[in-house]
Amino acid sequence: MTIDVIVTLGGLGGRFDQTMASVETLFHATNITPFPVIVIQECSLIYLLQPGKHKLHVDTGLEGAWCGLIPIGNSCESVTTTGLRWNLTNQVLKFGMLVSTSNTYDDSGIVTIETDKPLLWTMAIKR
Numbered sequence: 093m094t095i096d097v098i099v100t101l102g103g104l105g106g107r108f109d110q111t112m113a114s115v116e117t118l119f120h121a122t123n124i125t126p127f128p129v130i131v132i133q134e135c136s137l138i139y140l141l142q143p144g145k146h147k148l149h150v151d152t153g154l155e156g157a158w159c160g161l162i163p164i165g166n167s168c169e170s171v172t173t174t175g176l177r178w179n180l181t182n183q184v185l186k187f188g189m190l191v192s193t194s195n196t197y198d199d200s201g202i203v204t205i206e207t208d209k210p211l212l213w214t215m216a217i218k219r
Contacts, residue, residue, distance in 0.1 A: 138213065155197070155217065160191075168185040171211065185211065
């Protein structure tokens with residue numbers, strides 16, 4: 093058996109404190125497993141991007157209309173994206189300054205993200 097990713101179902105609905113516990117679990121998961129961990133519930137997906145460059149395929153037909161990048165745990169001093177309606181270029185993402193929510197995709201089918209710190213990717217998924 094080959095494992096590429098770990099998907100957890102649930103943990104994003106209901107109480108806000110429990111949703112944040114799911115986000116914290118993504119941080120712990122990086123010390124437990126080398127595999128990416130994705131959390132899905134109903135129409136939302138979250139994934140903790142580690143520092144570096146990422147390429148996301150958003151042309152499966154399962155994507156909903158919105159996506160976002162949220163700095164969790166610390167500010168991100170440099171975030172650059174392509175493939176989004178409103179791209180970022182060496183942008184600082186930080187609570188109280190800028191959090192990238194309510195974005196969407198261009199028609200390229202690929203989103204690239206480069207970040208200097210862990211960054212939460214969130215997106216809508218179709219039911």
